[in-house]
Amino acid sequence: MNPRTFDVVRGTDASRSLLWVAAVLVIGAATLPLWGESSWMREFVEIACYFIFAMMWNLLAGYGGMVSIGQQAFFGFGGYVMLMLGNFAGVNPFVAIPLGALAAALIAVPVSFVAFRLAGGYFAIGTWVIAEVFRLSFANVSAVGGGSGTTLTALRGIERATRESVTYWMALACVVAAIALVYLFLRSKRGLALLAIRDNEVAAESQGIPVARMKLAVYVVAAFGAGLAGALYFVGNLRISPDAAFSVNWTAFAIFMVVIGGIGRIEGPLVGALIFWALNKFLSDYGTWYLLGLGLLAIVVTIFFKQGLWGYAQQRWGWSLFPTQRRLALRDPAASKRSMPAARVAEKLELHPHAKHQ
Template sequence: MTRNPPLAATSTAPAAFDVVRNTAASRVALGVAVALALLAATLPFWGESSWMREFVEFACYLIFAMMWNLLAGYGGMVSIGQQAFFGFGGYVMLMLGNFAGVNPFIAIPLGALAAALVAVPVSFVAFRLSGGYFAIGTWVIAEVFRLSFANVSAVGGGSGTTLTALRGIDRATRESVTYWMALACVVAAIALVYLFLRSKRGLALLAIRDNEVAAESQGVPVVRMKLAVYGVAAFGAGLAGALYFVGNLRISPDAAFSVNWTAFAIFMVVIGGIGRIEGPLVGALIFWALNKFLSDYGTWYLLGLGLMAIVVTIFFKQGLWGFAQQRWGWSLFPTQRVLVDGGRAPRP
């Protein structure tokens, strides 16, 4: 009688796999980004003041668009009222500087923190709504903020007021420090969003966006995660608002709580690619360039923005970067985990 050989002698051990979280493009992009950041940090020593002011404006657009993308593109919460936290952060910065004697540059993160804190009670109202009702509800909340500050005479009422806390600082120093603050905020915003989306909480956020019921059935704390993302997005919006009005030196309710801020953020994210970290970067660059060179054409400029948005949504449904990623596989900020054969599988 012939006996079968032992199982271990005939079976093959399972192949070993590696978890790849970076790509060649992302490693090159990291090196280029570090080099550009270091070069940009030296701009106040050799560049013109107009360049620094342009970058501060671009940084505010980019940070605000990134936070809207985090909230809507990754969290599935489409808000058209994020200007509420943009303006709130700006007003808190101004009040701390003008009335409390706090250095306005220190008041920038404090204004952002105040925006995140006020987002908690606001969420109790906003989260009672869903879908289109949530979007309209956030807009109404922003209008409540605007009307509330318009009736506060201490901050200039409806006509607004000027940031006087920076009067003792010479113009060159003020512009340089504002520029460095903007650069630091951009780097921090990109890094924090990227690290968050690569974590387990980022995976939970994507699960909530795709299907809240299914995510909750798998143990994902849906309400807590949505509140956390809503607070982070409010913090970023408040940071952008405080930074913008430090550079602008004047604030008013109509400027701070204008729905145009969210409209421009939606434009940038849709053009670049919603649900991608690179999307707001590409969209902010395009929007800044169009605003810089074509804004003098008045209504034709606005028509051009609308026409571009229509063309992109029809022919590039995932945005310009989404198209490039599908076509050539570019991913500067990969958040997915890919299993590849590690080549270490033992042979029989």
């Protein structure tokens, strides 16, 4: 059997159709400020911040195997840098959003020197301690309001309708960019190397993968995304405080969204963010019962849907909107539509009497 009769296939019919559907949806969504209500735009900005932050946590933990409960450090840092650039440096706050994300990525480099000295549960607790150091540090800076926080005054000269429209467009652009960059990264060789590191660092390093450099790169990218979400959130909120910016609830919410949707899947944070937003909007008035409901839902999903709701749908019906798995498909036109995982093809090759010689 000639191995050249097989091609590596990563896309599916559903994913190719999704590309066109997504393009139409994005174009349609971009027109929302022209005909929609301002409350709709505010809700979308909130969902976008949840989704971006959850996706970056999923990239770090679900794909990189680094479980952190201190990503709120970069969320708050990005927000504070955006506010300081806007209030004190005269930078347009919308321009300061990516600058705040870049600052969060830069600060993640020295922070990683401390965090990467820990492993497993110690790494998770260590990141939480680092986030608390960030919170206490900004709480003692009187220029940004200290512990009570301060208001984003740089937007005072901009009309409310213009401010809300630009914030909405920034959120839409950030969501599209986050999905595209993470998807392209996971489809690349570096994404494959990241999965190998997650499964077994020793084996990955023995195959020549630069484990330390890859982990640092993913940590910095996740910090950039968290800072982007933080800067975007506080532009829409117009006020920031240490307790709101560096609250551990941000990471707790991200874990909830990723676990509900499906960890280690691009679609997981999207599904989880929509579910979390819906629960938060319609059930938050019930106080402690709302929190009990979130906990009960998380328990039910982890028991009966161990791979999340999207993971269950993917296993049950084969849904994969953002496929990253590499598959082997026959080049024969009659069989080109049939694809199978590489492991199954390898098994069929082994059954062939001359497979090893071929």
